[in-house]
Amino acid sequence: MKTDLPSPKPDRRKLLALRFAVLIVAASVLGAAYWFTRPPELVWWRSPQIGNSRRHFQILIPQGWVVNLPQDLEPATEDTWQANYWMCPDYDRRPTLVRLIMQTPNRRESAILRISVLNYRTQDPSWEEVTTDIIRSEHTRHRLGAERFVMLKNARIWLRVYYERTSLPAFNRTYRQISNSLRIE
Numbered sequence: 001m002k003t004d005l006p007s008p009k010p011d012r013r014k015l016l017a018l019r020f021a022v023l024i025v026a027a028s029v030l031g032a033a034y035w036f037t038r039p040p041e042l043v044w045w046r047s048p049q050i051g052n053s054r055r056h057f058q059i060l061i062p063q064g065w066v067v068n069l070p071q072d073l074e075p076a077t078e079d080t081w082q083a084n085y086w087m088c089p090d091y092d093r094r095p096t097l098v099r100l101i102m103q104t105p106n107r108r109e110s111a112i113l114r115i116s117v118l119n120y121r122t123q124d125p126s127w128e129e130v131t132t133d134i135i136r137s138e139h140t141r142h143r144l145g146a147e148r149f150v151m152l153k154n155a156r157i158w159l160r161v162y163y164e165r166t167s168l169p170a171f172n173r174t175y176r177q178i179s180n181s182l183r184i185e
Contacts, residue, residue, distance in 0.1 A: 039063055040063060041063055041173070042060040042061065042062055042063065042174060042177055042178065042181075043060065043061060043063050044058055044059075044060060044181075045058065045059055045060075045061045045067060046058050046185075047059075047085065047115075048069070050083075050119050050157055050184075051081035051119035053119050053156070053157060055155055055157065055184055055185060056184075056185050057115070057157075057159055057182060057183065057184050057185065058181070058183055058185060059115065059161065059181050059182045059183075060177055060178050060181040061113060061178070062089070062113075062170075062174060064090050065088060065089055066087065066089075066090045067086075067087050068085070068086040068087070068088075069085065078121075079120060079121045079122050080118055080119065080120050080121065081118070081119040081121075082116070082117060082119075083116075083117045084114060084115070084116050084117075085114065085115040085117070086112065086113075086114055087113040087114075087115075088111060088112050088113070089109055109165065109166055109167050109170075110143065110165070110166045111164060111167070111170075112163075112165075113161070113162070113163050113164075113178065114161070114162045114163075115159065115162075115182075116160040116162075117158070117159055118157070118158040118159075119156060119157050119158075120156040120157075122156075132148055132149045132150075134148050134175070134176065134179045134180070135147050135148070136175070139164070142166055142168070143164055143165070144164065144165055144166075144171045144175075145162065145163065145164040146162075146164075146171075146175040146179050147160060147161060147162040147163070147179075148160070148161050148179040148180075148182065150182050150183070150184065152184050155184065157184055159182060159184065161179055161182045163175055163178050163179060
């Protein structure tokens with residue numbers, strides 16, 4: 001007896017190709033969703049009041065960095081007030097098992113962002129309103145640094161931002177944005 005039934009193999013191939021196409025489309029949709037909804041690399045941070053000036057400064061800092069509120073917050077002399085703000089990366093606080101599954105080592109990058117603030121109570125006649133260009137430098141152990149000064153004469157405020165990082169790609173992506181974002185309100 002002879003049967004005229006078609007072989008099921010062509011249908012299996014079509015079904016396998018369809019499943020593979022659906023998998024590719026699903027992965028692309030998930031990748032696009034992540035790309036468009038990921039958090040920003042830099043976020044705005046606003047300082048507490050600068051001395052008795054009723055002014056603040058704002059700067060972009062890397063997402064997830066810890067801000068150590070101010071160090072050396074004190075009158076430097078009778079005529080000046082100073083503060084140093086230190087920011088550094090927060091280490092990965094996820095459990096070790098999750099880090100192993102996600103294959104992210106618990107390495108801490110050597111990086112720092114320091115902002116020094118001086119507020120003078122009296123006007124120094126030699127002061128001018130100055131905003132310097134970014135000064136880039138390379139230190140030992142593959143550390144890259146950038147600094148910039150901002151002075152506001154009428155408010156008698158002097159600011160210095162210093163940014164240092166060992167990750168060359170991360171440094172090159174962010175140092176201009178961070179250095180140029182420093183502003184006094």
